[in-house]
Amino acid sequence: MSDVNRTTGLDDRVADVLEPATVRESGRMLGTLPSHPTAGWFTAFLLVAVITVTAMVGTSNLLGYSVNIINGDTLPVIGGGSRAMIWLLGIVGLAILTETAGRSITQYLINSRTRRLSVDLRKAALSSALRAPVPDIMQLGTGNVISRITQDIDNTVRIIAMTGVRVVVTALIFPLSILSLVLIHWSYLLIFAGIILILIPGVRGAVRVIPQATNVVSSTEARRNNLLLDTIRGIGTLRVLGLADWALGRMRRASWTSVQATADRVPIFTRILLLGSIAYGLLLVGSFSLGAYLVAEDVLAAGAATAAVFVVVRMEVHVFNVLMFASEIQSAVTSLGRAVSLATLSNRAPSAPEPDDLSGAPEVRVENLTYSYPGGAAVLEDLNLTLAPGTTTALVGTSGAGKSTLAGLIAGLQRPDSGRVTVDGVDTATVSDTWTTRQITLISQEVHLFSGTLREDLSMAAAGAEDTELEQALAAVGLERGSPAYVRWFPEGLDTMIGAGAEELSPEIQQQISLARIVLRDPPVLIMDEATSEAGSDNARMLETAATRIARGRTSLVVAHRLDQAVVADRIIVMEDGEIVEDGTHADLVARGGRYARLFERWSEGANSQQG
Known part of the structure; x- marks a missing residue:
């Protein structure tokens, strides 16, 4: 000590990282x-x-x-x-x-x-x-x-x-x-x-x-x-799961530690x-x-x-x-x-000259990647993976398998303990985050809408875009102008106020807006971390269809909570305890009768029971 x-x-748990x-x-x-x-x-x-x-x-x-x-x-x-x-x-x-x-x-x-x-x-x-x-x-x-x-x-x-x-x-x-x-x-x-x-x-x-x-x-x-910010952000989830007392207890302990x-x-x-x-x-x-x-x-x-x-x-x-x-x-x-x-802090950013932006879907390689959270055992250890250019790869597995951690490492949200991630041969650890985020976009179930008009929010993904381009991006994710959802949620069209201080949009509409940003931003690499998992059953298929559509022509990695997207992916990777245990197409993995086949069988039974 x-x-x-x-x-x-x-x-030592209260020591600051900076x-x-x-x-x-x-x-x-x-x-x-x-x-x-x-x-x-x-x-x-x-x-x-x-x-x-x-x-x-x-x-x-x-x-x-x-x-x-x-x-x-x-x-x-x-x-x-x-x-x-x-x-x-x-x-x-x-x-x-x-x-x-x-x-x-x-x-x-x-x-x-x-x-x-x-x-x-x-x-x-x-x-x-x-x-x-x-x-x-x-x-x-x-x-x-x-x-x-x-x-x-x-x-x-x-x-x-x-x-x-x-x-x-x-x-x-x-x-x-x-x-x-x-x-x-x-x-x-x-x-x-x-x-x-x-x-x-x-x-x-x-x-x-x-x-x-x-x-x-x-x-x-x-x-x-x-912890306070985390609690405020998760109020809805805490209420649904009945975890209000747990959240209060956590805040009480943190406050007492400060006192x-x-x-x-x-x-x-x-x-x-x-x-x-x-x-x-x-x-x-x-x-x-x-x-x-x-x-x-x-x-x-x-x-x-x-x-x-x-x-x-x-x-x-x-x-x-x-x-x-x-x-x-x-x-x-x-x-x-x-x-x-x-x-x-920004002085730590790499100062080496940046390569040019990628013009097409690149190859993404994960080489000997090892990562562990502070004070814990390795979540990923000596992991190797190659995402072929222009293909969609689905990551499936039980909770805690390391799927989201791998997605975050590829997107540059964390640094690996060892190993590296390359995009079209460029080691992302040697270039600035600005370059990396221009090539790789990660979208998760947590969506942030900026306070202002819908036009202003979308334009942040493509400065100077015309209204017709913004409307086309919305249409590409299922929000065509004049559709029931568009009329219900955007009564003033692109001038509708969204974000803080405006009417709260449904989770599905918020996610569609985030997908429309992807269409406008047009990144070569797209990572979707359970981006459609919060959708209700009536809207899940619509969101998954939109997500599948925008993944085409890019090198895409999908962390799939629902297996609809895994079924249509070019390749499926099954992870358990930070390791890749199965790798193949949907048909191949079902035919093997292994872990994916069992996961798919249970998921299919659940989906059929909900429809019934």
Whole structure:
């Protein structure tokens, strides 16, 4: 178990697959954004901050030296007496106004620049997610991607807005305060040195685990978001199967894990607060005692010793700013790193020159393919398969045989542990996802319709297509203009609103729209992963006929839940436990009397009973 999990009490299952970027990597990436701080802006910001801190330190010193005037002594320049006190108070008031104005200006500069950076970072992260290798995005999970683009960036902006000025002022006030104390008397430096030597081991141990613990919190929250999205998407299935209580229990466990990760981080910051309290207590007592001793020995005037105490007292709020906001600051650093790691994820994509798009149906080869899910045994092991150009191959087998996994690997949704997939001789691992998805299109039972008109949705598959082409694609999948289904579901024709906010279409109509996209996109390789399995019995044959029609002329792989498509396929492959156990045509496999023959017999009996 890793250090972070020993600290948090959580196991390795919550570890994130994409570690946050380091501070240096984040800074380098932010420097490439259009709104990154320019030299002029940074100079102005630093000038304002220095003026602010100088005013703060100066105020403490002046208030301390007022003791000399009260004792009847004089000060350089302003002299002594009541007039000197008035001048001194006036200078203190001006310093306070300068400090207040400087804080406000610094806050404005930080907030405005941070929000501009956040917009650019969000855009870069989304762009990277769209261009990154699909297996990386699939491994991250939708909830994790959304969390990095929204929650992590929002968290960074919120924390910077809340702590930005304090962090900047604190970072400057410590060296200036130490310098001020040394100018009063060099021996004050010994107090700081002693305290630092005492506290370094404890602080270093606590600070070292903060980034890891914070990332565990973010990872558990992303895991919870993934489960929440999965639950929302499957509401219909959960209701039908009566699994609502199971889904709630799963969400409850994920939510509790997130709460536990947050709670387990608390002792780390409690220890840091304790160390900080000890440090400040030693600093205050040490400074007061040293000042009293130096005054007693006539080394320092009472005003100088009082000024030193004022400087130390003024440091208290900044000491505890660092400690109180240590969690928030580290959370912001980790959240920023998570967003930046997503924004740079697309850099992993192959940079080799892409081959030309394929002009016809290609040969698809699966060579020595092995794949296993994280922490599990191999789902596919040393699998070899060749899909002949222009043929339709049906994959059949029991649930868990590895059919969908094989389909996903050919489509590029996952990376194999070993082996390779080639399309017309091109290894898909050596080219970008953009090229692969132009050649291979996978359609499953899960269909997403984009919010907008039917025309807009279809045009995403073929930009610039004329309305007649869109209508022809719909007709090719059984949605002829004027047909009962077309009139019922598309009363305004291609201008009918679909997707979120519109009337929900039936599963069959949604699948027909996705098939029409295939007609428009015209990919050389088509993979259908149980694309018609959700259709009701009255519509299944219509969908299967449409799917068979659009598969013609392409190299097609059909993961068949219903065996109608297997019967008409050029070739049938039977899989069990990740292996190919039978291979042949429908007639050949039925004649053999093996596993396919038994599957077909049971399926035929079920189909006949439904018809009866």
